[in-house]
Amino acid sequence: MDLISPKQRLLDALAGRPVDRPPVICPGGMMNAAVVEVMAGRKHALPAAHHKAELMSGLAADVCRETGFENFGLPFCLTVEAEALGSGIDYGTLKCEPKIKAEPFASVDQFEFMPKKAIEKNYRARAVVESLGALRKSEPDVPAIGGLTGPLSAAASLVDPMAFLKELRKKKDVAHRVLDYVTGQLIDYASALVEGGVDVICIADPTATGEILGPKIFAEYAVVYLNRIIDAIHAQNVPVIVHICGNVRAIRKELARLGGDALSVDSMVNLKALKYALPGLTTMGNLSTYILEFGDEGKVIRASNGLLMQNIDILAPACGLSTSTPLANIRAFTSAVREGLATA
Template sequence: MVTYTPKERLARALTGKPVDRMPAVSFTQTGTVEQMEAAGAFWPEANDNAETMAKLAEAGHTVVGFEAVRVPFDISAEAEFFGCDIKAGTKEQQPSVSSHCVKDMSDVERLKNFDITQGRVATICKAIKILADKYGKELPIMASMLGPFSLAQHMNGDDWFMAIMTDEEFATALMDLATEFNIAYAKKMAENGADTMVIIDPTASAMLIGDAYYEKYVVPAHRKIVDAMHEMNVPVVIHICGDTTMSLELMESSGVDAISVDQSVDIATAKSKVNKAMIIGNLDPVAVLWKGTPDTIRGVSQKAIDAGVDLLAPGCGIVSKTPSANLQAMVESAKNRKY
């Protein structure tokens, strides 16, 4: 029987090639308090310091048993990079964006000449390098970033939802800026050793903005990022929360390799909607992974596997207080899925 390294197995599974068994990974954030304590690497420091970040990412593998290492743990470095204020995180809570930095076209112009080697995005690249040097031969080195539509919303605030309707020139310019940043940042992460890219673009949910705006603003932006990553041989996963069932075809049309869905999506239905994209998901991070028990988690995992999920994973970011034993039950369920 052919066996693969976790790195080969995930790369194959994400691109639809046959594998011996299901990889056991999380495409959404992995940091938990138990891992922080085991590794001696805590939030918020692990969000700002490359060594600590790498240490906590590593705990996802050494403590929980995920067959990958993944950074970062939050989705605010991108907006922070452009000058949005950040509410600092704590040991249990990720930092989040608290103010906006783009009002109009002049702000877009002002921000156009960005330098990707600055700020926390550079720290994250450094953490990727540390992880790739240590694990890059064996394990997938997974990187995530906030997607362009959500980044534009972080930059512009809730006015963004109206701008896409009332001010096409501005909306297009801000989307272009966010997309260019995403491409440059994703390339930098890949150059530092990331071999799997997760775009997290929750605000782009077609549930929130409707298919028409998704097709107009989100698909072309995602396509550009996907093309840039595919040129570097890096598969791309898109994660959007909420009930995305009716928009899966549209989401796939950007060329992503896999779509990560949350617990409100029925896996079997999702599978029937896509052409060749892998479906990832969809254990409820709160009710199942955090509040559940290893037994209930094995049950829910089996259900998702029976429904045909391609990669068993949390439906959204893991809650920091989730017990390792619960995550291990999911890992074990994935590993037991042999082909």
């Protein structure tokens, strides 16, 4: 029997305080665990649960109960902010997550700016805020994590990504103006999440990878705008997890300047080595979603134990889970972490 609540354990881990064992979470947003096995034949299912607060909170509770992940995580996609700021969304199906149908702007030059606090006016954003608040009230011991799309990913969901990536080099002034605006909107939305009641915010910025941007552009844009959001959330006393996709070899130095409370990375990153390279870093990750989907329980347990032995601070899947990931494998992961202490 655990002596401390999952929420306290996560908050302790994020604050760098000693914990009895690492928490095992799936933060929501891009990395959510709404797999088909959790939803099939049930009332709370996607794609309907992308739209309505009751279904959303119901599904988050189902996911938490069925998978063993020690948190509530919302939303179930990375499109809420982009939709609110003008993108057309295809909401996907039970098996397939939502995606941007078309970016509204062909270039940063054509960008149209909306008034402040535009995101929280979107009904899905409101549903996320409402659901997280309700979940937190009903189960105060379980941390409620609000997912936030990172600034570069949000911008690249609004401006055609190929043009956008070039314009980060070619039209720096306008690119910065767009990112400044998107960042402001994300900060407003993060504040709405905090006011609604979240314990932690997790920013995922899959466009802001070292592999795509390289160290210079990562430093000039990703570090600057991510830190601005992190600082604004910290000012409201809420901890922040940042997830960076892909290989981080090219951007290790830049990562040291990110101000989040924990850094979550992809499975190809050796977290032990990263911890060594960046002392004091609170690490999160990074169980291969490939193993989770295609491995068997034994393989999942071995991989989980490997992460436990590396003293990773917070255990989580390394990336977005496939919706066809077997529940048994996810349970094997969460159980291995829970039981890790007893066998160690």
